[in-house]
Amino acid sequence: MSSFDLRHVARLARLHFTDAELKPFESQLSKILGFVEELKEVNVDGVEPTSHPLAVANVFRADEPVQSLDVEPFLARAPKARGRFFEVPKIIEDRS
Amino acid sequence: MSLIPTIGLEVHCQLNTRTKIFCGCKLIFGGQPNSAVCPVCLGLPGALPVLNREAYRLGVRAVLALNGQPAERMKFDRKNYYYPDLPKGYQISQYDEPLGRGGWIEIDTPSGIKRVRLHRAHLEEDAGKLIHDQSPEYSHVDLNRAGTPLIEIVSEPDLDSSTEVYEYLTQLKAILKSARVSDCDMEKGHLRCDANVSVRRSASDPLGTKVEIKNLNSFKAVKAAVEHEIERQTAALAAGEVIRQETRLWDDNAGRTVAMRSKEEAHDYRYFPDPDLVPFHVDAVIVEAERQAMPEMPRQRRRRYVESLKLSDYDAGLLSQEREVSAFFEDTAARLGDIKAAANWMIGPVFAYLSAKGVTLDQTRLSPDLLSALARLALDNKMSFQAAKDKVFPEMAESGTAPEELMRRMGLEQVSDEGALDVWADEVIRENAKVVEEVRSGKDTAVMFLVGQVMKKSKGKANPGKVQTLLRSKLSS
Numbered sequence: 001m002s003s004f005d006l007r008h009v010a011r012l013a014r015l016h017f018t019d020a021e022l023k024p025f026e027s028q029l030s031k032i033l034g035f036v037e038e039l040k041e042v043n044v045d046g047v048e049p050t051s052h053p054l055a056v057a058n059v060f061r062a063d064e065p066v067q068s069l070d071v072e073p074f075l076a077r078a079p080k081a082r083g084r085f086f087e088v089p090k091i092i093e094d095r096s
Numbered sequence: 097m098s099l100i101p102t103i104g105l106e107v108h109c110q111l112n113t114r115t116k117i118f119c120g121c122k123l124i125f126g127g128q129p130n131s132a133v134c135p136v137c138l139g140l141p142g143a144l145p146v147l148n149r150e151a152y153r154l155g156v157r158a159v160l161a162l163n164g165q166p167a168e169r170m171k172f173d174r175k176n177y178y179y180p181d182l183p184k185g186y187q188i189s190q191y192d193e194p195l196g197r198g199g200w201i202e203i204d205t206p207s208g209i210k211r212v213r214l215h216r217a218h219l220e221e222d223a224g225k226l227i228h229d230q231s232p233e234y235s236h237v238d239l240n241r242a243g244t245p246l247i248e249i250v251s252e253p254d255l256d257s258s259t260e261v262y263e264y265l266t267q268l269k270a271i272l273k274s275a276r277v278s279d280c281d282m283e284k285g286h287l288r289c290d291a292n293v294s295v296r297r298s299a300s301d302p303l304g305t306k307v308e309i310k311n312l313n314s315f316k317a318v319k320a321a322v323e324h325e326i327e328r329q330t331a332a333l334a335a336g337e338v339i340r341q342e343t344r345l346w347d348d349n350a351g352r353t354v355a356m357r358s359k360e361e362a363h364d365y366r367y368f369p370d371p372d373l374v375p376f377h378v379d380a381v382i383v384e385a386e387r388q389a390m391p392e393m394p395r396q397r398r399r400r401y402v403e404s405l406k407l408s409d410y411d412a413g414l415l416s417q418e419r420e421v422s423a424f425f426e427d428t429a430a431r432l433g434d435i436k437a438a439a440n441w442m443i444g445p446v447f448a449y450l451s452a453k454g455v456t457l458d459q460t461r462l463s464p465d466l467l468s469a470l471a472r473l474a475l476d477n478k479m480s481f482q483a484a485k486d487k488v489f490p491e492m493a494e495s496g497t498a499p500e501e502l503m504r505r506m507g508l509e510q511v512s513d514e515g516a517l518d519v520w521a522d523e524v525i526r527e528n529a530k531v532v533e534e535v536r537s538g539k540d541t542a543v544m545f546l547v548g549q550v551m552k553k554s555k556g557k558a559n560p561g562k563v564q565t566l567l568r569s570k571l572s573s
Contacts, residue, residue: 012364014178051171051193051369057377063113063150066120071130074138084129085236088180091226 099295099333101326102303103261104215104253105318107268108246109278110222110286111154117221117245118145118188118373125284129238137243139183144372147172151245152376154277155195155219157386158247161275161393162214162268164199166383171375172219175365180237181224191367193375194218195247201271202395203263204413212264213252220246247277253292253303258322265289265315266417270394274419282314289318293325295333304329305339309353311346321346325353397422405435414443420457427464432471441471445489461496470499477559483508510559514566517550517558521566524549535571543567 006022006029017025075081080088115122119136135143156166173191199214222244227236249268255261269287272278280286289312294304309325312318329339344353392400394416401412415425421442429438446467450456470492474484488502503509511517524546525532534542543564550563 008364012176012366050375052371052374054374056374058379059146059374060149060152061120061146063115063148064120065115065122066134068121068132069134071133071138074133074140075130080234082230082234082236084131085227085230085238086130086180087234087236089235090231090233091180091228091235 099297099330100299101256102253102294103255103322104292105251106290107249108288109272111151111245111247112278113148113150113245115148116243117148117151118243123244124240127240132240137239148245153382155247156383157275158272158277159196159217160386160390161271162199164196164214164217166196166378167194168378169193169375170195172370172373173367174370175367177365181226183239187221188370189220190218201264201267203260203267205260212254215250215252217247217249220248222246258319261322262315262319270417274391274393288313291318291322293322295326295329305341308343309346310343317346317348321353407439411439411443415439424457424464428468431464431468437471437475441467445485449493460493462493466492473499473503477510479503479508479510511554511557517563517566520550520553521570
């Protein structure tokens with residue numbers, strides 16, 4: 001994995017690294033991708049692709065209201081709150 | 097330069113469930129901020145989503161109502177992006193195995209009925225709400241809306257003009273409302289829309305570069321934004337510029353679209369299957385039950401009004417669009433025993449009243465019982481149609497008072513009594529010797545002047561038909 005890709009992935013995840021911190025990831029992530037490459041060698045002819053490891057499907061809940069929780073304890077644990085709102089740095093409409 | 101526009105729409109529609117799509121918090125509108133929240137819709141670690149069966153059922157129903165095919169198998173994926181109204185850092189949506197595919201919507205165009213093909217429909221959760229006007233430094237987050245069930249309906253790029261776009265949205269809304277999938281309340285943001293717009297020089301050229309327009313909150317805004325964007329792209333091409341693939345925001349106040357800052361990672365959503373939700377296989381029982389229970393769609397109803405009720409296509413179109421209006425009309429017609437009269441009362445006085453007041457039928461005191469009673473009084477010449485329409489109807493719509501009582505209270509009973517009419521007719525003949533002479537010498541239209549004089553004497557209560565017959569018989573003898 002190139003360092004450019006790494007920086008891109010880090011930015012998408014909102015992770016901030018110095019170049020020195022980023023360096024070791026290069027080889028480590030390349031190794032992981034290598035493991036996945038190895039998996040490609042397994043013969044999967046006739047095996048149904050799946051998106052989930054559990055052999056379970058169609059799990060529903062009924063459309064019945066349950067008691068919502070008091071938001072106070074969650075507001076108290078948020079980085080910032082005001083009144084009944086979570087508070088975040090001003091979001092400016094994303095336009096140039 | 098005249099170019100050919102091509103437009104496709106993505107419409108998000110709120111499903112009419114009681115609770116959120118993946119948790120049991122109630123759907124509320126305008127309640128206390130953050131009062132309908134729980135660990136699932138707050139995005140707390142470890143909280144697990146479970147699909148609301150009703151959201152799935154309504155989704156299937158929507159796909160069927162839109163002539164689409166519910167998928168044999170569907171799954172949910174995570175669409176990853178950071179925004180403060182999205183507490184998990186991803187939206188649960190559907191990527192490559194959506195709820196349904198295909199289908200179409202019929203729209204009216206000047207050159208006839210056109211079928212707009214649908215690409216797909218998928219389920220997803222709504223984000224929370226950001227409030228920007230409380231402070232200059234901070235935005236405030238209310239997560240009551242987070243987790244609201246939405247169906248996103250994606251059309252093929254089959255629309256050619258802003259007029260077609262408007263018509264498509266109107267038909268889509270009518271279908272979703274009729275199928276009882278959604279209340280489609282625009283004020284509450286139940287329907288939201290993104291438009292993809294491109295232009296090309298000739299129909300044989302490949303499609304031009306498409307520009308996505310977001311932030312369209314009303315049908316009018318969609319129409320205006322599409323018109324503006326077609327003009328902008330046309331002008332850009334004429335000036336020799338290249339259209340960039342980008343996302344633009346509609347500024348309703350300024351009446352123009354503005355480019356969003358283009359970030360290379362803006363569309364890098366890194367979709368992957370949500371491991372918290374298992375896959376879903378089509379439930380043939382649900383699909384069949386929905387197929388059976390499907391209410392009549394507006395287009396079918398319109399056809400029925402034309403074919404069985406013998407209404408004009410135009411009248412049928414007006415009366416078939418909304419389920420509530422159709423039901424009211426049909427009930428009124430049945431009580432009255434006169435389809436044409438019921439249709440005229442609906443399209444005339446009732447629609448005028450609703451649009452003047454800006455209300456829907458259920459917000460008035462009107463009922464099929466009252467309307468048919470009023471129409472009956474006019475049909476039976478108990479009072480004139482004019483008086484019924486102009487005087488009794490508005491009062492009846494306001495107060496819900498029986499029309500007969502209003503007619504009596506307002507003194508509008510039509511006089512058909514021969515004795516009274518006879519006296520008035522004789523008076524008028526005496527007082528208008530000159531006109532009488534004209535009628536007698538063959539100027540037939542002059543008789544209407546005399547009818548008018550009798551009506552005046554009766555203070556509008558005489559039955560004009562009877563007056564005319566009476567005058568003619570007196571003058572011809």
